[in-house]
Amino acid sequence: MTSFKEFAQACEVIEETSGSLDMTSLVAELLDRVSLEELPVVTHFVMGEVFPAWSSEEIGVGAGILYAALAKSSGLSVNEIENIVKETGDIGKTAVRALGKNSKGQATFSSFFTEAHELSILEVFQRFQTISKASGKGSQAARIKNLQYLFNSASAEEVGYIARLAVEDLRIGVGEGIVRDAIAAAFNVPVEVVERGFMLTNDLGLVATTAKQGGTEAVSELDLQLDRPIRMMLAQITPTLEATLSDIGEAAIEWKFDGARVQIHKDGDKIKLYSRRLEDISNSLPDIVESVKKYVHADSAILDGEAVAIDEEGHPRAFQDILKRFRRKYDVHSTAKEIPLTLNIFDIMYLNGKNLIDEPLVKRRELLSGCVENSDSIIQVDKQVITSDLEKINTIYSEALKAGHEGIMIKNPQSPYSPGKRGKNWLKKKPVMETLDLVVIGAEWGYGRRTSFMGSYALACHDPETGRFLPVGKVATGFSDEQLSEFTALFSDLIIMESGKKIELKPEVIFEIAFEEIQKSTNYESGYALRFPRLVNVRDDKSLEDVETIGRLEEMYKLQRERS
Secondary structure, eight states: OOBHHHHHHHHHHHHTOOSHHHHHHHHHHHHHHSOTTTHHHHHHHTTTOSSOTTOSOOOOOOHHHHHHHHHHHHSOOHHHHHHHHHHHSOHHHHHHHHHHHOTTOOOOTTTTSOTTOOOBHHHHHHHHHHHHHOOSTTHHHHHHHHHHHHHHHOOHHHHHHHHHHHTTOOOSOOOHHHHHHHHHHHHTOOHHHHHHHHHHHSOHHHHHHHHHHHHHHHHHTOOOOTTSOOOOOEEEEOSOHHHHHHHHSSEEEEEEOSSEEEEEEEETTEEEEEETTOOBOGGGOHHHHHHHHHHBOOSEEEEEEEEEEBOTTSOBOOHHHHHHHHHOOSSHHHHHHHSOEEEEEEEEEEETTEEOTTSOHHHHHHHHHHHBOOBTTTEEEOOEEEEOOHHHHHHHHHHHHHTTOOEEEEEOTTOOOOTTOEEEEEEEEOSSOOEEEEEEEEEEEOOGGGTTSEEEEEEEEEETTTTEEEEEEEEOOSOOHHHHHHHHHHHHTTEEEEETTEEEEOSOOEEEEEOSEEEEOSSSTTSEEEESOEEEEEOTTOOGGGSOBHHHHHHHHHHHHHHO
């Protein structure tokens, strides 16, 4: 059984290492060293996550709970903990300093136990599982008690990484790309095989254990599984319709609906619905569940679609209305009558036990049309036209806009379904100013009449290799005082630390940001800044996997320069 101290020591070495190749080698050594039972836990831990992305388990620890646990463990007050946070700027360093001070004689750093007791990796994970299951009255106290147990059981080497894992922000620079390559190196499996296994399972922990047990052959046999959602295929903005048609010739044209993505898993009469964030929303959408039961004629299937909220005249309602349906936990049937949804299905990834993601789009659409019975205003396969006629495409585009939707999708008819990938096989055309989906990583308290509100928000893009979020600027326009009040309440549970007016936030909330242009900048770690950014929407339907990558910003910057 591997001690958590060994994991912490490995993290310390990785944290001090520069260069992705050296980091990959260190992660590979760590993965190879732990037991089969520990491997999936370590695979997720080293990326700063406790549970796989598809899991419904959430640790649910915010700054308030963490500070309270550190206060109880150290004998310091919560106010003293907050002051240390302001000094260190790091919750891990704060934990080490707070527990090291031991100002009131509180028992810390394993003094409750004999020297023979060492926290194991699995024991830490099991405590986090217990924390995630705490609910109802007394849940906050239970979370604090379990964190306190971990802090009081840990050594100085361990406690900082326990604190960071509790808020799922390990800060050692290891992302999916490094872990993917480390699995390949540790268990002698080709990187492309590991990548495909991850694409099909959305779980690098599962891929790692499979690689350790059965090597390349076993990983190659990993497949889609009902009730385990996969990442959804993504689209990028088309530079021009002319350029797109020049690249792919004939294109499959569909409306881009003004709605929210839904992934549908059907296993007999058992229906599961997942949001773009891969959250189980089945109980919130009973009308969609019943529609799938009635109109999808398949023993088993995994489908991709868009749910649209419709008004009395058949036009799409505001995006926030859709989110009301997705978030609703009580009185869902009355809300369904108040805000009816139409499900537009546009792809199928699995049918009657067969994986279809490698089939071309035209074949998948044929199979989709064969198993979904259209029912207007309830469920339907969205209309698709394959053409190379630019005038015809523009007509479809105009029709989509007239109907109140966002624009059109332009797809390569021969393309496979690539989970989580954003490439040239799926493109979108919209008339609005270009937008970016960026994660909020910080804020500042406002001035004057906005003193009690978080008045501006720091934005970041994603570096998939390191897993880090790189700052690209701040947004302080596009929202009302009412929204600022709502945002302040929303982000209060995500505060990691404060220093003066500046606040560091747990990366979780996605802002859709419009801007005038992307500029080179030495002020931000990404190397880029947005000119005149403004808030368009809060994308509650999107997850951290949807955050724009640094590579995407680089592409957009180059394209912008080519146009000018």
